[in-house]
Amino acid sequence: MSFWNKIKKNENIYYAVTNTKVQIGVVLFLLILLLSIIGPMITRYSYTEFAGPGYEPPSSDYWFGTTIQGRDVFTQTVFGLRSTILVGFIGGLIASIIGVIIGLIAGYKGGWLDELLMMLTNVVLTFPTLAVLIIVAAYLPYRGIVNMAVLVGLTVWPWTARAVRSQTMSLKNSRFVDLSRISSNHIIRILFEDIAANMFSYIFMVFILQFLGTILATVGLEFIGLGPTRGISLGLIMQQAVNWNALELGMWWWGIIPGLILTIMIVSLYFINTGLDEAFNPKLREF
Amino acid sequence: MGKYFAKKLVIYLATFFVAVTINWAVPRFMPGDPILSMIAQFQGLEGGQQIIQERFIENFGLDQSLIIQYFEFWRSLFRGDLGISLMIYPRPVFDIIKSSIIYDIIIVFPAVSLSWIVGNKAGAYSGFNKKADSFVMPFFYFLASSPYFWFAIVVVYVFGFRFGVFPTSHAYGTGMTPGFTLPFIINFIRHWFLPFFTMFLVGLGGWAIGMRNMIIYEKKANYSEYMKALGAKDKLVRRYAFRNGVLPQVTGLAIQLGTIISGAILVQMVFSYPGLGYRMVQAVQTQDFFLLQGCFLALITMALAANFIVDIVYMIIDPSIRASYEEEG
């Protein structure tokens, strides 16, 4: 049976869709995604222009208020969201791919290869990610969305690798994989069609975690001033807010609202993840 | 058990090795030759530029082959020579690190320990009480999802400015002289509180969620069923489940240390709290290359030391590791 057919047959999809947490999470996430897509289209201002007087709290003219120089916070937020989501997606994809490949190989092959890969994983895991990113980003002459995403993706994959490896190891000894082996299927086919297809739900969950991990790491970098050199990003907004003493001046909307949107997005992703975990793991299903 | 430690040691050494190598390699291999541009920066400094240039050449061994440069780097490391800060010239980097590291420890250590302990208890409570669970979990999710620095911003705004209860920057007030006097200690603690509080709350969320999930899993385990079948009261079953749920939480602690330290860097930025993270970012902003290197290595070492402590704790509480120890001994 091919990869996609095996996935479709999965009854887990039914449980996933009916799970409350998943439903709430998906709704919230889609709302924010929508915000990032439509927001830039409906806003009157650009994120650099001086849209109006500074110090303005949220009003009907300036939905999220204005910065100290008079830039519209809403505009900045929705454009920044775009950039953040994009980085999260690319970085998450890269991290997932690396993590899945390493996890599959380590889990399936075992032996010295496994030991080596696990050592590598542990080394990368022990590093405080931000510290590494700071050092490398500090020397990059140009920081764009894509190379930020790649950089971050290269540091967060260990989570996936470990998870995928343990799943692979338990699946490896299951009957249907043995059958596959007996029928002399090529190892790549075994890895992908049998193991990966059964782990698809799992890998999907893992991608969500990598996605949000990448976003958090990137926003952290942005906040320090090591975000993409051009353009606006959520972390940058908040950094500016802090640098201009927005909080002391009582301009809570500038520093807090962009971060709130980000936090809600991350909460929604966690909800989806936990909900999927319940859906896919019969032991966690409550009656 | 010996095998357990040996493996861990290898990983730590390897990590340290990689860290030093990254430190050494990054400035040399980045496009645009950061070293030269850094030297060029000091063109304005009278006489200073000579010293800096010599220092650079000496430290980087720019006149020698790459391999020798690499070894030289290790050598100076062992001598404790991390160079001289360009920003706070001419203070040795090692010195700066020594005085900064205390600020990291006093925030991170209590915050992590407390958030882990309280988080586990809270998560277990939530796992055992379905009613409390639906109330309390969204709150923990919110905490766990908050970026460290954003939560710090919220804390600063609410407690620092809105209610003006705590100071929001630096380790102690300007005009205060450090010493073991009571006014200083109080002032110090007041400055310490908000950064600590931030790290405590954000960490709490994650541990609570983790433990709650573990408890739900353990409640359905066969040993729980057996105990209940033999008439154990709920309290005992919970005790057993908690004890089992704690193990992965300790492992989790080791895994999260990197993230926690990253978070600490960001929190220090918001509070201008003079720990290693703060210094490191300052170093980037002022292109103080030696300080940047030094802070990076110090942070990595801190992370490794913390990992090591957690490993020891895990070994003590996991019977399967102790069991193999008894076999060997």
Place this chain on the structure above:
Amino acid sequence: MADTEETVLEVKDLKAYYRVMKGDVKAVDGLNFTVRRGEILGVVGESGCGKSTLAYSLISLNKPLQHISGEANLLGQDLMKLSREEKRKLKMKNISIIPQYALDAFSPTKKIKTFIKDMVKQHGRRADKEFMDKVKTRFEIVNLSHSVLDRYSMELSGGMKQRVVMLISSLLDPDLIIADEITSALDVTSQRYVTTLLADLRDEGIIGSAIFITHDLATLYQIADRIMVMYAGRLAELGNADEIVHNPRHPYTRALINSLPRIGIQHKDERLTGIKGTPPDLTDIEEGCRFRFRCQYRTEECDKSPKMEKTHQRHYIRCWNYESVGSDKNE
């Protein structure tokens, strides 16, 4: 053998269903039987016939399993009507269970002796020296070294774990113990040992009586005094072990006995007969004898649910046509 007339457990028309999204799984659908002191009652049937559910409904009624109707009187008290706390007090002391998952029955982070002490305290006993001496005596009965007390379960072999579980479950001398498929995961020698051990515990008076649940009739026959054959949640036949095995009257019992392989007979001499067909879906069951689709003695009457009839002293059967079955002798 039952030495007194004292009834330890009396089950009257017990019904327990699993209530799930798809509907009700009628796993135990009207069971009637008694267990006397000193007696070992074997419960046998195919997978899915409800025998393990019977164990759960007596000991641990967890959702989605629910008690629908009927009684289960243990020494006069109806287990189904007791409060949680009242029932808890009976466990381990009056009614106990040796679970299916012996290999996985212990918390990995507690030593065996800690577990024993904790459990015993739950029932108000002190784990003092006197008591621990009794524990050590029990260890000798099950042929285990005292050092096991200081071990963690992961340090024990499967056979050792099985014995520890039997020891702990019977530690407070229960009036009735339920042994739920305790031999299923074992090799033949271990099966023999564990089965004999159960009988020994009964002989020594450590266990008052036992319900031995298994799908393995041959093992059961070694120690059971009476045997209850279950099919699809209901009683098929219940009676003296000898009679059930050598003179089965219910078509299902007969088919079961006939499908047992016998040593010394090969495939070429005599084919192994199974029972054609599969057990019914317990969510989708209507009126009528549940075995009729696979039964060679089926008549029109069988579309109505057979009543439970008493054929003679403590022997019950649910079948309209058992008399015609009885007249066909087995080989």
